[in-house]
Amino acid sequence: MTQSATILPSDFIRDIIDDDLRTNKHKACVATRFPPEPNGYIHIGHAKSVCLNFGIAGQYQGTCNLRLDDTDPLGESMEYVESIIRDVRWLGFDWGERLFYASDYFEKLYSFAVELIKTGNAYVCSLNADDVREQRGTFTEPGRESPYRNRSVAENLDMFSRMRAGEFADGAHTLRAKIDMASPNIVLRDPVIYRIKREPHYRTETKWVIYPMYDFAHCLSDALEGITYSICTLEFENNRPLYDWIVERLITGSRPQQIEFARLNLSYTVLSKRRLIELVKKNYVQGWDDPRMPTVTGMRRRGYTPEAIRNFCAQIGVAKNDNLIDVSLLEHCVREDLNNRAPRVMSVLRPLRLVIDNYPENQVEEFEFANHPQNPDMGTRQVSFSKVLYIEQDDFQENPPKKYHRLGPGREVRLRNAYVIKFAGTVKDEKTGEVIELHCTYDPQTRNAPPADGHKVQGVIHWVSAEHCVPAVVRLYDRLFSIDNPGSEEDFTKYLNPHSLETLTTCYAELSLKNAKPGSQYQFERLGYFCTDLDTTAKQLVFNRIVALRDSWGKVNKESTT
């Protein structure tokens, strides 16, 4: 560790914990949990919660459990469990032996329910779903009590055990908490806590036909695990009185405390599970790990680093305000991290052939280039230079605008890490008039040195030697949506960005990239940060653009041309 003091994060939740620690509320213990339902892949919004829960545990020498909240068999699967485990690990967190499943508590939860019945706090209701809804009342009218509300304890016990035994059809009966049908908080109007669902569960298989509802299972799972702070998102605020109601009746001693914070919203993307599933299922993207997806697996494939994501989560803070975080902050965090760790390399994405007329025909020079301009520890590599090169089409213009520091008729430019070259001529396609080849002359004195007369050469462009490069496919990614808050639109797919993926198939990468391993990140100088995609084979290199470099010229140029 360096001695630079790490600033401990601070937010209203940590303030509460600090106060509790001062008053010894939870016997100086801090126990949190990250409780995803295994019915989808986790995304950057979950990452915020992961960083919060594991971050707090780490900061206070506490623990954070990973708990799969799998109380609704519909849509849950081991595939999702495995993806969650992989993703949370990759983000850099460790839960030791504390991997739990709500489904492991089914037997205990059943006993708790029985206890609730015995104390007159729960009853079996035989109303169907429509009737329950209808009798719940509205925001302004109280609900009506179920005709089954005053069944005897004995009958309730009998009915509930028969529910478990599978004697009834789905939806025929429910177990309801007996609270208050007139409560202004609708959550408290005798909420259903168990339902019959003849659905095989991915872990308990067909053992159960009744499953506990979230409100019943979650708080008790927290209690069983000795959680002190049950941190969740704002939409559960209305559920907190129910959380406390259940725990107060069934748990003695120290009880978990629910605290709610605002979920993350990110501009130009969607983060709701429902919408993410739609993007995958309707093939708007190529899967959960499509590099355009805000899923952890998508960001990993894209080339984002766990450090960048963690830092992003630290930057956005934790509060109760609804928010829409600008993606540019995420991009900033990714660049900040990659700037330090990504070796520099040269690749040409849209090649233009360049012949250096006065360079000896069969000469090849081996140059040794630094892998990082500010960090010599990252070493050097060999790069070949020869008479025929490729440069970027963007780096030549026949009628360049003012302030254009690149090649054009009569202009000179430095080839990065190599020589200063001067324009000599063009070769055009006879039919289209398009420039298909450029001719220049080089000044042999300018290798690692300014021109003899000392004048300043403004432009520097990147290149690869035509004989010493490797072809590559490069995928250019852009934001998935064209509006900043697609999540607020009902028909959000209308706003998909048609240019979110551009695949370039005629790129050339410098030879040192020939055996690049999938997942490794590079800076293609002057272009951006790129990552070797897992589609890469021995025959075909494939790169993803993680994020472009900041481009102050692009801004200036755009303004002057529009």
Add this chain to the structure above:
RNA sequence: UGGGGCGUCGUCAAGCGGUAAGACACAGGACUUUGGUUCCUGCAUUCGGAGGUUCGAAUCCUCCCGCCCCAGCCA
């Protein structure tokens, strides 16, 4: 509409009665063999609004306005 929450810079976010941190974004400039990095500089006389309390209010009180969440046998 009943209940629960939230309103501080374009976007986040500190602030907890003593005179508006920081980050991103944006705008200038320096440096530069990446139009990158780095480095300077600027960027809320005012905290949703109106009253009030106070020597002093973003912070306390009152009223008003706006936004979000809740009427799944989802989580």
